[in-house]
Amino acid sequence: MKFIKRRRQNWLNRRSMASSIAVLVLAVLAFSARWAWWRGKKPGLCVLCYHKIGVPPAGSKLKDLWVSPERFRAHVKYLLDHGYTTLFFSDLKKAFDSGAELPAKSVLITFDDGYENNYTLAWPILKELGAKGNIFVVYNTIAKANLWHNPASEPWVNMATLAQLKEMQESGVMEYGSHTMNHPHLSALKLEDAAWEMEESKRQLEAAFGSEMCAFAYPYGDGAYAPAIRARALAAGYTFDFSFLQGKTLWPWDRAGGPIDRLFIRRGDNNLDLALHLSRGASRL
Numbered sequence: 001m002k003f004i005k006r007r008r009q010n011w012l013n014r015r016s017m018a019s020s021i022a023v024l025v026l027a028v029l030a031f032s033a034r035w036a037w038w039r040g041k042k043p044g045l046c047v048l049c050y051h052k053i054g055v056p057p058a059g060s061k062l063k064d065l066w067v068s069p070e071r072f073r074a075h076v077k078y079l080l081d082h083g084y085t086t087l088f089f090s091d092l093k094k095a096f097d098s099g100a101e102l103p104a105k106s107v108l109i110t111f112d113d114g115y116e117n118n119y120t121l122a123w124p125i126l127k128e129l130g131a132k133g134n135i136f137v138v139y140n141t142i143a144k145a146n147l148w149h150n151p152a153s154e155p156w157v158n159m160a161t162l163a164q165l166k167e168m169q170e171s172g173v174m175e176y177g178s179h180t181m182n183h184p185h186l187s188a189l190k191l192e193d194a195a196w197e198m199e200e201s202k203r204q205l206e207a208a209f210g211s212e213m214c215a216f217a218y219p220y221g222d223g224a225y226a227p228a229i230r231a232r233a234l235a236a237g238y239t240f241d242f243s244f245l246q247g248k249t250l251w252p253w254d255r256a257g258g259p260i261d262r263l264f265i266r267r268g269d270n271n272l273d274l275a276l277h278l279s280r281g282a283s284r285l
């Protein structure tokens, strides 16, 4: 009887150990599916891509584009605590033109579109912590709203005014690049109209800010890999064009080889995601 009891106990112990191992394996698999730590480290330039800082408004179907100020602050702090040097577009241009090396851990913090929350929420954090930021501005929506979105899926919110943008520029914390005149899908336009979006926004933004716009980001990433459109972006005089593709770009950059990729930062990205973006070029599958 005792023998049978002991055997049953052993069997139960083995069963509970097996189920513990199964739970552990599932947890590791779930963790590895969410955070791609197993991906090899990649060299190259890191360009973080943010959009809006704040809490998504009711009705937003693009919640991933909203990063809370607390999270943004934690990201910037992580960069500085881990020895990253934040760069302006103009820093990148100086290095590109002269062939000088970039600091070993270089990163560009970029924001697309030019939202007012970049001024009210992101700028104070960058200023306080001593980091540099760059905004790709849509010229025709300055002081207006994100008019290219259907408000039924992404409510309209304020874009920064020219005075706010200039104040950030004068603080030495923010620089600007172009994100077209109207935020269109460039490949849906006639080539001449797409070229006008890129050329005219460069002219207007340079006149507004009194500084060279050396960087351009394709709205939605559309056109970045269309050779005719990309040729017109480079012919417009931009030194750099930025895609919306996830990844890092080898430096020195092969300008003829394609645009500079970016690291799209989502609302749910914590510091582990950030670390994986920076080291692996992606944090998810």
Ligand SMILES: [Zn+2]
Pocket: 112, 113, 179, 183, 219, 220
């Ligand atoms: Zn955009």
